[in-house]
Amino acid sequence: MSGAVFYWALVVAQLFLAGAALIGVWRIAKGPRAQDRILGLDTLYQAGMLLVVAFGVRTGSHLYFYAAVIIGMLGFTSSVALAKFLMRGEVIE
Amino acid sequence: MTGFPANVPAWAALLAACLVLAGSALTFLGAFGLVRLKTFYERVHAPTLGATLGMFLILGGSVVYFTAAEGQFMPVELLVAVFFTVTTPVTLIILARAALFRDRTDRSGDGVRVPLEGECAGVVRTPPDLTTDPRRSDAPQDR
16 A cells, blocks of 8 residues: 555656656747756756656665766756856857 | 565655655746746746755655665765755856846847846836847747
């Protein structure tokens, strides 16, 4: 009984996170300006990282957590690089 | 496979599931702000709901579950919590400053365009010539 509650609660949680990632994709596609697209990318990688963490809890494996760490680090770097490019036209000056 | 292994107590698994569910619902609500809010300066606030409290709840659920599963305190998720707490404001401050810079220096036909009064408060009062300007594509259309 509680196993089924655990399973379905995490499935619903993963659907919520997938919906958040889809909204990020929608904002990337719609725009209307470049900063909106970068904001959508930020939302997308955050939701993806949390999705991987929730998947690790559902399967009971601790290995997915390290994938989430890497997603978070690379997403932060890419968002900062894109925002810096918008401001200056160069990433590294 | 529906359920959790037998070495995890039921209360810990259900608590972890509740925490992850609440955090993911908050993250979805924050992302939904990207749909509902009208200007960029409002939208930049919305996903931080998922980046702060949503992330804390989901990682807290993970800590509870793996602490119960391993039989000892597993605080390694707090690493990601600290990392995200430090990096999210950096990203959004740089992004908001870049957006402000672009809005201020965007040429709209007759000189330098600055952000309109009340734009950050969500009360956008746009002159008609700016609404029809194709370069100002985030001007409010009809909603």
